[in-house]
Amino acid sequence: MKIDRRFLLRGTCQGALAVVGMPFLDCFLDSKGKALAATGRPLPTRFNTFFFGLGLTKQLWIPKTGGKQYEMTGQLKPLEPYRAKFNVFSGLRVPLDDNPNYQHWSGAAAAATGISPTKQSEFDSKTIDQQIADVISHGTRFKSVSASAAGDPKQSYSSLGGANALPAEASPLSLYTRLFGPGFQDPTKGDWKPDPQAMIQQSVLSAVAENRKDVMKNLGAADKARMDQYFTSVREAELQMIAQQQRPEIQAKVTIPDAPKEMVCNNALPNLRAVTPIMARLGALALATDQTRVFNLSVSEPGSQIFMPGDSLGYHQSTHEEPIDPVLGFQPRVAQYNVDTMELFAMLLKELDAVPEGDGTVLDHSLVYAFTDQSFAKIHAVDGLPIFVAGGASGRMKSGFHVAGDSSPVSRVGLTIQKAMGVSLDVWGKGSMEIRQPYTDLLA
């Protein structure tokens, strides 16, 4: 019998414990207090994105001072309970170089890829979540999972590049079904066993992949690239089947709830307030049970069509048409919508922080990258995008800071995130957004 490290450690905890007299807790925490799964492997660090359209109001969200002691601002108020667990970045630049400012797109794409987009609605590279998934998602059932609280599968900012976005689950029920429906083996239950179907499906997939060479011939260059993506997808499905044959190592004590009811998912704010926490909760459970390590949640498209019933203008239209109040110096209705979206963001943080595992919570073992399309939506400005990074990345990211206006390109945040996530790279972004220097002070 082959004895691997995992087997040995399992033995140490369950068998040798009494002999050695090791304190119970220590067998779950290594010397630095880092959480270890029951079998001895450190808990994986997970990655999340949160997308909200139309930015925030400069006068109301940027704290007056940088560092840790900043005074909480009005628009960040909803995030107050998690203050110690997130960083907020102001003054980031989004240089677009020679490309046009694609309204409601350039800023979002730049934040997601570190590249100024050359086309409307297309990403010029894989998005950051997919770059990270390539590194951290080995062995999980889903490489990444995306959800749209507004109920539109197209509201996904997760892409392998080009016009193809990975479609988002468009209702809590569809998100639930994908994660915990057919094919899900509950790792929190004692009777976990591999699904024999997974192995069979794996052989079906490899038969599909076998025809690759034949299919590829006679294709022009563009179609070849598309077909390549198809076969990459087949390969990922194979990996998914392989992952399903092994019990995920988890430490969270969670119960998978019953399926949620059908809900109305659209741009009306009351519906978003009902749907967002449920999707966030399902995402947190998916991370805790290691069904995926990358979860993306969006609450709107860029140019957010969110509206409060009774307001005939809605969010996006208000940013362009609401006059700036001469006394206040900003657009009051827009400012309210800004705060509303921060409340939705807080719902995600709340759910991630509500699931305990190991020495902390899922949030502590994650990073959450929150980004948007515009800094001042009224004029489609992109410089100064409000950006947040929440979570501790299993101790690799320090938090609680306002990183104030240092004029770095927005890609510096992306590079820092990837360093914290353990992605090995020295440079990220392109053109004026190419960056080599992460925020080293934030990295632990």
Added chain:
Amino acid sequence: MRNLAVPFLSLTVLASLVGVEAASAAPSAQVASMRRLTQAEYRNSIADIFGKEIEVRGAFEPTIRIAGLQSTSTGVLSVTPVGFESFSSMADSIATQVTAEKYRAKLACKPKSDKAPDDACAGQVLNQYGRMLFRRPLSSDETKNAVKLSNSLAKSQNDFYAGLRYGLASLIQSPNFLFRMETAGPADNKQYALDPYSRATRLSYLMWNSTPDAELLQAAEKGDLNNAAGLGKQVDRLMASPRLDDGMRAFFNDMLELDTFDTVSKDSILYPKWSSGIAASAREETLRTTIDLALHSNGDMRDLMTTRKTFINRNLAADYQLPFAFKGEWMPYEFAADTGRSGVLTQASMLTMFSHPGRSSPTKRGVAVMDIFLCEPTPAPPANVDFSVVNDVNGALKTVRERLMAHATNSTCASCHNHSDPIGLSMEGFDTIGQRRTTENGKQIDLSASIQNKKFEGAEGLGKFLHDNPKYTACIARKVYAYSRGESSEDVAASAFKNANKAFADSGFRMRALLKAMVEDKDFFSAPPPETTKTATKLAAQ
């Protein structure tokens, strides 16, 4: 030994060089277009191949609109991991149903034993369905792979039908089914032309929004689609079928952008009456009106802009504030002459899709009409514009028109708004959910407009303007052409559909005449010659 090896080696090199030369000079076949099946195409194809009783459950990757058509994106998009996951499990579910006990009588053969592999029977079933799924006969390798898979799983599961299930599932998730591959080979004048099976595919998805049926595949096999008489016979057959409705519904659903309804939300406080039921009905109303005019009454397509005839159900009667005293679900209805209604322009669908949740938008409506009916897309507005004046309902400017005009005095804005706004303003007699109105914030709405020095009044005036505008009918022809080939409507040269457009006009703008002339045009199945090896390499390196 040594002496022998050298000439052998050089011969091999020579042979491979010749091979490369031959391949780059004139490949025998080239995939001219590769389009991912839409949700409707997939569902219809499965129903046609395996029967309507087969359930298809799962999520489909969304398409996007390019140059006015979703269908264009099917030639650009691929299958993402999330999309494939869904395709893969749908394939398995379909194959499971097809090999289930109650379906087995329909299969072409019975295995020697239910508990063991039977390659002959598996091969027969897989070949039969494979030909329908791939819209062409399977290659011997394709058959071999599927049979091999069936065999090994039948063996491990001790179950012939389990093996067959997986073999079949492998075909249903194959790119050869999920993508419509249109293959072209060299024809006259250095041009390439689609092979017979690809012709059948293009015709069938255009006309029926589904996979070629047995007769059409047989016509392809016999080479009938390569001569005018044989092609004409099949075209006539496809067009005589009631299934032409399905094909044209799919086209008009795309052209009229009715999928926009998937994401339309209305303000529940300002418009409590609005419901998802009204949304679905409004979409159906427009499709019924269009198909009735285009196919059932063989009408003049220009009338789509002016007719007051429509179909309503209970939901729509509520929306249009009409009495509904009818037992059935749908009834034909004709709006009164004084209602200001004019064709699909004033149907609830168009009026609600191109509005804000809580108010109408002349700009959205104007831009949509230009784009959908005139094939004139509007560029994005400049980034830094002060729209505040448009919004202030409490100021001196009471109506949308007054507010919009004030903003359009800015010359940069005016260049586009002068095109789209008159159109949208003439439709202001209808609110964001399509109800008629005469005043806004207490002031009478002015419905007058002028385009290219032609003055008109209200939606009826707009309808007449479009009815008489040759750009409108040419736009239909352009979009049918782009739709049928998966090309961008903006990149299609007017010469490509010139003959079809002329036949359209000569017939008094009958949809069938347009379709027939288009697919029987000598260039309908032509394809550009493949990229030379050089450009292909260059593109691949990018």
